Amino acid sequence: MKKLIVIASILSLFGNLPGFSQTGSVKGFVYDASTGQPLALASVTVEGSKTKAVTDADGFFMVLRVPVGSHSLRISYIGFEDFNKSMTIENQMMEQVVAHLKPQVVSLQVATVNAERRRMEHLNPVSAHHITQESLKSIPGLTGQSDLAEYLQVIPGIIFSGDRGGQFYIRGGAPVQNLVKLDGMTVVNPFHSVGFASVFDTETIGSVDVYTAGFDSRYGGRTSSVIDVKTRMGNRREFKAKASGTTFGYGLTVEGPLKKMTEEDPSSISVMISNKGSYIQKSAGLFYPYLDSTGIPFNYNDLFGKVSFVGRKGDQLDLIGMHFTDAADYTGLMRSTWENNGGGFRFLVSPSNSKLLFEQTLFYSDYSGTFLEQSKRPRSTRYNSLEGMFKVFFNGPLFSFVWGTELNVIHTLHNFANAANLLREINNYATELITFLDSRIETGRFLIEPGMRFHYYADQGYFAAEPRLKVRFKINDLLNLNIASGLYSQDLLSTTSPEDVISLFEGYYIGPGYVQNTFQGKYIDDKISLAWHAVCGLSYYGPQNLKLSVEGYVKDYYRMISANRYKLYDLLVNANNPYPEYLTKYFIFEKGWAYGIDFLADWNTASWNLYAAYSLGYVTRQDEFMDYVPHFDRRHNMNFVAGYKLGHKKDWELKARWNLGSGFPFTQSLGIYENLVNNYGQFSIDPTTSGALGVLYAPLNGGRLPWYHRLDISLQKAWVFRKGQSLEVTASIMNLYNRLNVFYVDRITQKRINQLPILPTLGLCWRF
């Protein structure tokens, strides 16, 4: 029967079917009546119809093949009153509904847990982590509110390299291999130099989906992972604001309706503006006088705005703008600055009588960064892109699909000093044409999600056909077997070497030039990185809200392009260049594997939130000459998070997070010597000459740093006043037992600089 429904769903796209009884359809959007936010995964049933529907992330649903006649529509969602409406279905007609569900008095924890349960029932959780504002707030927040950058650190398979200039490495992938989207716009550098702040304001986040491997075909252009951030709309009912301040920085969010939605007229215009920033560089001297002379030299400022127009039938237009800045200033040593500006629109519409939902997005973003060092010429980079995407959604009962087509025009510019210390400027343009189909079929115990992505890299004339597949098999009501696999490709390169432990500057480059032509004796025409993923795991969602999962994964980076660690000479334009490629090219081919197993346990009660994650991971690389492990090959990584609500009103909350990670690989020194060789391989032994100090290196990444561990705690008290006002006071201590985790060691002086020491913070957050 279910197979018939699937087939009927597919065929119904093309009109009413001969031989079937007279039917019509119902579609619409479901919103939270108090704020106007869409409700995802709400259950929609039409009395008398054999099919049900659930809402998608935009609150959209569609019930097909409803027999002609009078029916009762029922929409339910945990934590909200049921929505009931009587309607008359006419033959071949589409009834449209906009439903506003009124919140019930139910604990946030119960609502969150039940939403998670629905998610587990409806979606394949393989390598996927759905993050909401509530889950973000479960982590001790150090910047006044929990930040996405802090939450990502506890996800199994994600390795974080530290508080200062920290980077995320997701299941063996470098940062440039990770795709980050903000409402559909690519954000190339989403994390600030200080490791616990992202550019995203938690207050504006609707949801974040993190795919650590095996992501589906709507995402591409990266070979490792995806972080998809979706912001919510501004409040459509009333004006709200949040102001917060801590010893680190501040945050301010203002939102509200320019045109208010009402029961009679659900159309609205809402606006949301968010600004957050740090003043830690200045305040560190006042609050943390025990820090070394460098203090905490990080500054950032993030401005985000969104205007949402919602029509009477739920059609939606979002205008989005952003301006993110960051600066790290180690006075006298180096200064790194970057800014990211961007904006665009997203238009969502489902025309009357259509069974499809259409989405059009167009974004322009412009990232630029500069890096100054004491003894080198300045480097700068720019990545700007115009991205247009058109998507069509069909959300049938047991079959649904997303088809999309995308056009991206990308420009990268990289200025740097070459081997002769002359400034070089590499300017490149790339055009990408993409079309993909993601489908979803529920049949019996199986949820099958086949997909296909065709990605044409016009600058290289390379056509990538990338099949993707996700399957969930329901072993029983509590236990699922999940698998995912797919092929992935990438054109974007980063000039950051995987060997850099501290990489505050990432130069971006796109295009086929400056890349090695041969690898291991074979000529490679297409300068595209390629990978294959396979993931298999079990997920359990049991009684008492216990969630367990175990996942094994393999990523075969069978063609990678990385910064050339062997480069000695400048790249010469003439084909008669006498030096071998590995001495002249900026990028070389590599290949490698990432594999491991991740364990996750999550348990929530009214008072307790306990979370534990353990990752065992192996990452290997192979270049023309050797096998090695990259510097982020952390073998063991564990995170324990605990939250406990106190008091009879549960308005006190104690949170703790402990992270334990085995040591990163690093290259040991064989010794220090007087280096008389200049950039060109020449030297003088003239006795009047005084050389610099050089370091003779041991085999690449042959040593291991000590284990990393850190305990953060926070205690929060909330007061709720009338008219929805509230005040939260949060006291946090980062690195409670002052573990001296290493940041870097100067190989010459052997001076050790550690990550941040014990840092108590106090924060206030007022919502009104």
Place this chain on the structure above:
Amino acid sequence: MKTIRLILSAAILWAFTISCNNVIELFPANAPDSLYVIGCLDGYGSVQQVKVRKLIHGHGDGTLLINDPEYYLPDSSTRVYLQDPSGNLTAMNPVVYPRQTGGVVAQDSNVIYQLENYPLISGQKYTLKIDNPAMGQVLTSTISALPTAEFTYPVPASVVHSTFRFTDPVRPFHIAFTPASASVWSISLKYLDFMANGDTLFRKATFSGQPNYGGVSGREFDLPYLFMLFNRLIPDDPKVDFRMFYRFDFLVWNRSGFAKINGGMGLFYAVHHAILKNVCPTESFNSALADSTDTKHLKFSPIPYNGTFIDPDSTLVNPFLSILR
């Protein structure tokens, strides 16, 4: 439940135990003491010098250890020899040079093993041998002396105070020289600063570049490239009233490939160099330099300086230093 508690307790205890150690092993365990050698056989002169030092891998500040003879000097049993093509072994003499100036490493016990009046025969093989009985190390390395470095264009005899058409867009001025395993060419811009206070200062600015441009041992100097060098090397100075350009100097410094050091580590090679001095551009070059929007801000006069030029840089007598600048 008891078992789970036991496992959890054991896991936490294990985690704390393994994570207690916080020492970074910057050097591999049991790294042996090693000598390193920097030896250069110079075919241009007749003095051959070899520096022998110990690799420092102790714990402490390297900037201090590198200047502590106990850490950087091999012991007194060290002997250094040079063997000529006929097999004659000559002991090199340890000479203590004065403390260096500048740089990072300025050692008081600046011991250089040296042979004076030891001219090399082009193409012949010479073997370096270092014997350190105390450390049980014997280092040997063999290199062939380089042939004489020379410019193949312009012909040296025609260069001094001759004029070259730097502004020729079709065939710009170029240098060409005998190829070697590795070479560095350098160009020096010689000019005068006429200061607002009445002083006249002789200036020289040098840029070193890679050879083998386009697979040829040489380099072309078209006008945009030269102007780029002027901008790179000559700073804007509000105290300068105007400037006059004098001449170019060109230098090429050839080096052989590095010879393998048997039994140890370091660098051993042969060098040779040649200089073209006082290459004179045409007057149209000076006009372009004065009028071009790229270089106008440098305040060069369209009239070249043709008087006596006093080289401001005493290191001109030592070409190695001008290369390394």
